Amino acid sequence: MEDVVAAADLRARRPEAIERLVRENTAPLFHAALGLGFRESDAEELVQDVFVAFLEAAPRFEGHSTPRTFLFGILYNKSSNLRRRRLKEVSEDEVDARYDGRFNAWGIWSPKPPEQAALDSELKTHLEECAGGLSEDQRLAFYLREVEGESTDSLCNILGVSGTNLRVILFRARNKLRDCLEARWGGPR
Amino acid sequence: MKAPICRHACRALAEGALESGPQALFFRFHLWYCWYCWPYKRQLRALGDAAREVWGPRRDTRAVEDRVLAQLMRPPS
Numbered sequence: 649m650e651d652v653v654a655a656a657d658l659r660a661r662r663p664e665a666i667e668r669l670v671r672e673n674t675a676p677l678f679h680a681a682l683g684l685g686f687r688e689s690d691a692e693e694l695v696q697d698v699f700v701a702f703l704e705a706a707p708r709f710e711g712h713s714t715p716r717t718f719l720f721g722i723l724y725n726k727s728s729n730l731r732r733r734r735l736k737e738v739s740e741d742e743v744d745a746r747y748d749g750r751f752n753a754w755g756i757w758s759p760k761p762p763e764q765a766a767l768d769s770e771l772k773t774h775l776e777e778c779a780g781g782l783s784e785d786q787r788l789a790f791y792l793r794e795v796e797g798e799s800t801d802s803l804c805n806i807l808g809v810s811g812t813n814l815r816v817i818l819f820r821a822r823n824k825l826r827d828c829l830e831a832r833w834g835g836p837r
Numbered sequence: 838m839k840a841p842i843c844r845h846a847c848r849a850l851a852e853g854a855l856e857s858g859p860q861a862l863f864f865r866f867h868l869w870y871c872w873y874c875w876p877y878k879r880q881l882r883a884l885g886d887a888a889r890e891v892w893g894p895r896r897d898t899r900a901v902e903d904r905v906l907a908q909l910m911r912p913p914s
Contacts, residue, residue: 666909674902675895683892696905703909775891793853794888800856815852822851826880 655711661703670699673719676796680720683791684727685780694730698722713805720792720806728784778828785809786821793818842867847877 657665677698681691701722702715709718779787785807792798792806804814846864855861855868868874 663910667906670902670906670909674905675898678898678901679892679895692901692904695901696908699905699909775887790888791892794885795892800853815854818853819848819851822881822884825884829884830880 654715655709658703658706658709658715661706666703669702669715673716676716677719677723680723680788680791680796681727683795684784684787685776686727686730690730694723694726697726697730701726717802717805720788720802721808724784724788724806727788731784774829774832775825778825778832781828782821782824786817786824789814789817790821790825843871843874846871847874850874850878850881 654665654668658669674695677695678691681694682688686694698719702709702719705718705722709715779790782790789803789807792803798806800811800814804811807814807817809817845860846867849855849860849864850868855865868878
């Protein structure tokens with residue numbers, strides 16, 4: 649009953665309903681975007697796009713699924729689009745960052761790799777690199793299951809797949825990561 | 838070589854298929870005692886722990902919420 653009322657409030661675009669929606673769901677969406685490998689600025693842009701898309705689709709939202717599931721479904725679609733858009737920029741940013749990083753504080757070319765690389769923990773580097781090899785659905789499914797503890801039903805709704813497909817996605821995600829980590833540093837011990 | 842039951846049980850574990858279903862109890866019991874499945878089970882558990890360690894720490898998103906709300910509440914131009 650409460651969900652139906654909340655859905656009606658959101659369809660009517662009541663400010664208090666929108667504020668509640670944003671306050672309750674920004675953190676999980678933002679952290680999921682970071683978990684998908686986006687930088688903070690991109691993650692914030694993504695979260696904003698998700699809420700804008702939600703409000704545009706609000707007249708069709710009838711409260712059959714929770715707003716959270718609906719929002720994560722939008723995040724899944726938007727993240728694929730943003731990743732495609734960022735693909736060129738990322739490769740250019742990496743070249744620029746590497747180039748800049750090879751000059752020391754006096755502006756002299758340094759043969760050493762950038763110090764930033766040494767600051768990152770080995771685990772974080774390897775896990776994030778390996779996660780980069782996963783497809784969008786595999787990465788989101790793995791993140792939502794392991795970090796957010798989402799249920800199977802909720803994951804199926806978010807990704808728009810059947811339970812059988814979700815099992816395959818999780819199996820491939822976990823084994824790709826396991827194989828990748830094993831190859832790099834002897835695997836998770 | 839692992840016995841076929843190990844292959845099926847480890848696959849079910851990676852699929853997240855041990856929550857319910859007719860074979861879940863059987864596989865859970867197998868994974869509980871099987872010496873050969875133990876390293877795989879340990880690796881998947883470590884993978885989940887690593888993911889929570891890397892992506893789990895919560896950041897304060899109040900400023901992000903405020904910016905999102907400001908954008909959503911902006912009157913249409």
